[in-house]
Amino acid sequence: MTFGTNRIDSTWWNIYVQRISLEGELIYGPTAKVVSAREIHQLPGDYPRNPDAISDGAGGLYALYHETGRSDRWYIAGINADGSQKFEQDPVVRRDNGGLSSKPRKLFLGPDGGVGITYEYDFEGERDIRYQYFHPDGGREYTWDGLAVFYPSAAYHTSVFHLADGKRLFVFHHSTGFNVQVLETDQSFLYDFSGLKFRGYRPPSAPSISAIFDQQTEEINLVQCPRDSIITFNKIRLQGNEIDTTLTTLRFREQFNITGRASFMYESNEFYYSSTKTRLNTNNYELVQLWNKKGNPVWGSKYLSLPIQSAVIKSSPDGQGGLYHGIVEIYSDLTLPVKIFHILPEGRVDGRDSTSLMDQFPPIPTTLKITSVSPNPTNGEFRVSFATDHEGTHDFRIYNLNGQLVQDISRHCQAGNYDQSLNLPAKVSAGLYFLRISNSREQSKYMKIVYLK
Amino acid sequence: MHSTNRILTLTLLFCLALLLPLSQIHAQWSTEDGSVVVDTHILQFDLLEDGEGGAWIAYKRLMPGRLEVVRVNRIDAEGNLLFGPEGIPVIPDREDGTMPYILSFMESLPP
Numbered sequence: 001m002t003f004g005t006n007r008i009d010s011t012w013w014n015i016y017v018q019r020i021s022l023e024g025e026l027i028y029g030p031t032a033k034v035v036s037a038r039e040i041h042q043l044p045g046d047y048p049r050n051p052d053a054i055s056d057g058a059g060g061l062y063a064l065y066h067e068t069g070r071s072d073r074w075y076i077a078g079i080n081a082d083g084s085q086k087f088e089q090d091p092v093v094r095r096d097n098g099g100l101s102s103k104p105r106k107l108f109l110g111p112d113g114g115v116g117i118t119y120e121y122d123f124e125g126e127r128d129i130r131y132q133y134f135h136p137d138g139g140r141e142y143t144w145d146g147l148a149v150f151y152p153s154a155a156y157h158t159s160v161f162h163l164a165d166g167k168r169l170f171v172f173h174h175s176t177g178f179n180v181q182v183l184e185t186d187q188s189f190l191y192d193f194s195g196l197k198f199r200g201y202r203p204p205s206a207p208s209i210s211a212i213f214d215q216q217t218e219e220i221n222l223v224q225c226p227r228d229s230i231i232t233f234n235k236i237r238l239q240g241n242e243i244d245t246t247l248t249t250l251r252f253r254e255q256f257n258i259t260g261r262a263s264f265m266y267e268s269n270e271f272y273y274s275s276t277k278t279r280l281n282t283n284n285y286e287l288v289q290l291w292n293k294k295g296n297p298v299w300g301s302k303y304l305s306l307p308i309q310s311a312v313i314k315s316s317p318d319g320q321g322g323l324y325h326g327i328v329e330i331y332s333d334l335t336l337p338v339k340i341f342h343i344l345p346e347g348r349v350d351g352r353d354s355t356s357l358m359d360q361f362p363p364i365p366t367t368l369k370i371t372s373v374s375p376n377p378t379n380g381e382f383r384v385s386f387a388t389d390h391e392g393t394h395d396f397r398i399y400n401l402n403g404q405l406v407q408d409i410s411r412h413c414q415a416g417n418y419d420q421s422l423n424l425p426a427k428v429s430a431g432l433y434f435l436r437i438s439n440s441r442e443q444s445k446y447m448k449i450v451y452l453k
Numbered sequence: 454m455h456s457t458n459r460i461l462t463l464t465l466l467f468c469l470a471l472l473l474p475l476s477q478i479h480a481q482w483s484t485e486d487g488s489v490v491v492d493t494h495i496l497q498f499d500l501l502e503d504g505e506g507g508a509w510i511a512y513k514r515l516m517p518g519r520l521e522v523v524r525v526n527r528i529d530a531e532g533n534l535l536f537g538p539e540g541i542p543v544i545p546d547r548e549d550g551t552m553p554y555i556l557s558f559m560e561s562l563p564p
Contacts, residue, residue, distance in 0.1 A: 020509075022503065022504075022527070024535070024541055026543065030545060031545055053557035053559065055559055061557075061559070314500040315500065316508050318506055318508065319502055319505075320530075324500055326498060328495050335494055337494075337495065338492060339489070339491075340489050340491060340500070341487055341488050342532065349486075350482040350530075352482075
């Protein structure tokens with residue numbers, strides 16, 4: 001694990017590394033190890049953006065950091081398991097000629113114990129994705145410009161997998177899907193331009209994603225959690241000059257009103273876990289669901305509901321098919337305790353009363369529908385119950401038999417079930433009226449209203 | 454005879470219980486909502502599988518005097534905090550205005 005310390009009085013900070021045994025022994029001693037060879041000058045409170053660190057697979061690690069006020073000047077530090085530094089001088093990813101943007105970048109462990117990095121190259125508005133590889137001695141594989149692997153646009157996520165035959169597989173996730181590229185051992189690309197395109201699910205913005213390459217089956221597993229809480233899983237395989245997309249395509253959609261993004265996705269051998277924020281009857285919940293690999297919710301319409309007044313959510317598998325789920329609760333006295341739940345594979349919270357484990361939430365409507373109007377006949381005031389599958393403005397209009405508008409209000413709704421109070425104006429005469437509910441998707445429903453005076 | 458054996462068994466179990474650390478006697482999952490509360494006033498935290506059916510937790514907390522410290526603890530499958538309620542410091546606590554920050558928290562294979 002790596003820790004940065006920012007000293008606010010003299011504005012410098014270092015990266016510390018510590019290793020801990022299962023018994024709690026501090027392997028690098030109580031003072032830990034300083035991993036970076038330089039003191040990194042930082043502005044107070046200016047932590048490194050998008051830091052990344054990876055294990056070297058042998059007890060050490062690589063860590064990425066940047067210099068003060070130079071978000072385009074990034075270094076890679078390395079430390080061995082015995083605490084010694086890997087590099088006499090930390091390699092810098094690029095020379096001082098700009099072009100390295102502050103967008104997210106990732107480190108990848110190489111087959112020889114070196115470290116690769118992908119980063120977004122941005123020069124005078126032209127963007128592409130570059131790749132650089134540093135061997136264990138710190139020597140770079142490519143020139144200072146790196147290797148352009150995906151262009152002409154940026155990608156939300158890039159994954160690099162080192163194949164058994166020495167080739168490198170790149171998976172780029174961008175605004176319109178995925179692209180896959182293979183770098184041959186002779187440094188040529190297997191596919192033209194930016195690789196093979198796989199559309200997949202088109203996200204509204206950068207989603208959480210994982211791409212896992214199975215070395216045995218040579219399949220690429222892609223899991224996405226877009227903002228609107230649709231969860232997709234695609235299993236694809238490179239087949240000549242095409243992508244075989246016939247293997248598996250699953251699309252999970254939560255069955256309740258979504259107010260936040262699916263914040264977590266964990267894949268076990270048999271299941272996917274999802275976690276989504278929602279609001280129901282003015283109460284906030286965080287709901288956990290378990291999905292089988294056919295895309296069905298294992299717990300049906302029941303969800304594990306957890307306290308939602310939380311700032312941070314972290315999860316980790318427990319290695320037994322369940323997971324640990326941690327949240328920081330926000331109490332009214334502004335204390336911030338972290339609470340950790342152990343969720344067992346069957347969906348039970350360890351230690352929680354088994355009769356109150358799961359809460360059933362009403363299914364999300366599939367269309368616009370007026371459920372009831374009450375009272376009807378009415379003496380002016382009435383309540384309409386309706387369901388909508390659409391988020392947006394909903395108009396409530398009341399017309400008389402001549403088609404004249406006598407009442408008109410609007411409200412914003414998310415998909416869900418609602419009650420709306422309405423009233424007929426006192427100045428209109430008794431008789432038959434029509435209530436029309438419509439939304440911006442041009443769906444509309446009518447209901448007769450009898451007005452008695 | 455059965456009564457004597459039972460007394461002996463109970464005495465043995467009692468002695469064993471005395472030998473166990475306090476944190477291992479009380480299963481932490483038994484809190485009302487099935488959670489274990491690791492600390493108060495958390496500023497940052499991370500979770501990690503420990504490979505033994507439990508989890509590591511690293512967290513930054515605010516101490517009196519605005520001192521920020523980093524602690525690590527382990528939770529076993531029964532919800533016990535294996536390193537006590539306060540956890541263990543993994544980098545030195547400093548009172549010179551240094552503000553630690555958890556950059557990464559990950560599995561590291563033994564050398």
